[in-house]
Amino acid sequence: MAIEINIRKHMQADDRGFNLDIALRTESNRVVLYGPSGAGKSLTLRAIAGLLTPDEGVIRLKQNILFDSTAKICLPPQRRKVAYLFQDYALFPHLTVAQNVAFGLRSGSTNMRRPQEHPAVQKWLTSFELSATANSYPHQLSGGQRQRVALARALVLEPDILLLDEPFSALDLSLREKMRYELSELQHRLNVPMMVITHDPADLALLGDEIFEIRDGSISRPTD
């Protein structure tokens, strides 16, 4: 994917300080960040997505500079072509599956009353086998279906990178295994660059062509 991150950020909560100091560079399309709780993994993804502004440094994705403190560049999240999936998927509960997928596309051409008619929405509903659930609401879906809706909603925007923060943590063991393989297969099929945070060694093995360990706010060691 060609991503380069070289950032520093000091976080302060009352009397507790935390220093994020991340330098990584990779050409891989399957990157995993792992490490202990509180190490700085989510802060790193948030910085890439534009939800956290580093104190200094550079973030480059493909040929695009997303952040450069020296050049005073800091693209807003909506201009970064970055899809960031939270642990709980954060679907809109009052919107149907099709409306959730169409949400990011909202423009004059997208009719939220009949979102299935939009070709991109149709394509993703079909490819994630969600067509039958198009008119259901999130609470009427299984955990795996909810995750697929969240992925479809992210991919409909054709992002340059998919950031997943512990994507399987809310799933039970058997579903986790199934979704891990689905995600792996999907990544191969679409070749969309993906960076995943996980604690699970099984995710490392399947989803990480390149693995970075983060400890105490820094990359501990890159491993192959």
Ligand SMILES: Nc1ncnc2c1ncn2[C@@H]1O[C@H](COP(=O)(O)OP(=O)(O)OP(=O)(O)O)[C@@H](O)[C@H]1O
């Ligand atoms: N808004 C904030 N203000 C101050 N400190 C923060 C803030 N957000 C996070 N931190 C601190 O930064 C550190 C790194 O947090 P981060 O969420 O990146 O950890 P993580 O590696 O993703 O952990 P986990 O695996 O538990 O999700 C933690 O010590 C956390 O307490």
